[in-house]
Amino acid sequence: xxxxxxxxxALSIQEGENATMNCSYKTSINNLQxxxxxxxxxxxxxxxxxxxxxxxxxxxxxxTLDTSKKSSSLLITASRAADTASYxxxxxxxxxxxxxxxxxxxxxxx
Amino acid sequence: xxxxxxxxKYLVTQMGNxxxxxxxxxxxxxxxxxxxxxxKKFLKIMFSYNNKELIINETVPxxxxxxxxxxxxxNLHINSLELGDSAVYFCASSHGxxxxxxxxxxxxxxxxx
Numbered sequence: 001x002x003x004x005x006x007x008x009x010a011l012s013i014q015e016g017e018n019a020t021m022n023c024s025y026k027t028s029i030n031n032l033q034x035x036x037x038x039x040x041x042x043x044x045x046x047x048x049x050x051x052x053x054x055x056x057x058x059x060x061x062x063x064t065l066d067t068s069k070k071s072s073s074l075l076i077t078a079s080r081a082a083d084t085a086s087y088x089x090x091x092x093x094x095x096x097x098x099x100x101x102x103x104x105x106x107x108x109x110x
Numbered sequence: 111x112x113x114x115x116x117x118x119k120y121l122v123t124q125m126g127n128x129x130x131x132x133x134x135x136x137x138x139x140x141x142x143x144x145x146x147x148x149x150k151k152f153l154k155i156m157f158s159y160n161n162k163e164l165i166i167n168e169t170v171p172x173x174x175x176x177x178x179x180x181x182x183x184x185n186l187h188i189n190s191l192e193l194g195d196s197a198v199y200f201c202a203s204s205h206g207x208x209x210x211x212x213x214x215x216x217x218x219x220x221x222x223x
Contacts, residue, residue, distance in 0.1 A: 030208050030209070031208070031209065033211055033212075035211075035214075037151075041216060041217070042114075042200060042215055042216040042217050043200070043202075043212075043214040044214070045211030045212060045213065048209075048210070050209070086151060088153065092208050094208075095166075096141075096158075096165075096166075096206065096207070096208035097155060097158070098143075098212060099155065100145075100152070100153040100154075102150075102151070103151050
């Protein structure tokens with residue numbers, strides 16, 4: 001089953017702008033994770049936020065989690081052309097099953 | 111290099127054939143996974159092994175059979191390949207507690223003709 005819905009499906013911004021991607025999930029979770037996938041490559045883990053956390057930062061990444069709304073957002077600040085990729089949220093269900101959303105395609109124009 | 115490595119990277123085969131994809135990790139993780147990514151980029155878990163024991167077995171045709179000879183290896187064997195099996199298959203590994211991110215291999219693009 002697909003856990004997450006991601007919004008928007010695609011996002012095109014200029015270098016230096018911020019990019020925000022949203023994710024919703026359906027069941028109770030242990031944690032929520034974000035991954036990046038460059039074209040033709042494997043997924044790279046970016047950040048993990050636990051169910052008892054509300055916000056987490058890592059470099060230019062900021063993730064929020066609202067368990068009451070079953071939603072999360074990923075903010076990439078001061079975007080670069082190298083940030084062009086697909087971004088996936090993934091919900092860790094109890095039972096240690098990581099279920100992915102549909103992904104957001106981000107294009108950063110230089 | 112520490113990594114999750116999959117072979118082969120590309121696999122083109124005819125319908126009805128049997129093929130295997132191999133995966134190895136040298137990260138010391140105790141849990142390994144197979145995911146399938148379809149043409150619309152949806153990622154779906156297929157199997158999960160923890161210390162050679164099958165712990166997740168999603169609704170996957172029994173033509174797909176995983177095999178874990180040790181905790182560093184998880185292979186995927188597919189019998190009687192069908193056109194609909196065409197996809198990118200990703201192997202991943204993690205510490206098995208559910209509190210860590212996964213490390214993914216670079217994928218095997220399977221094309222059934």
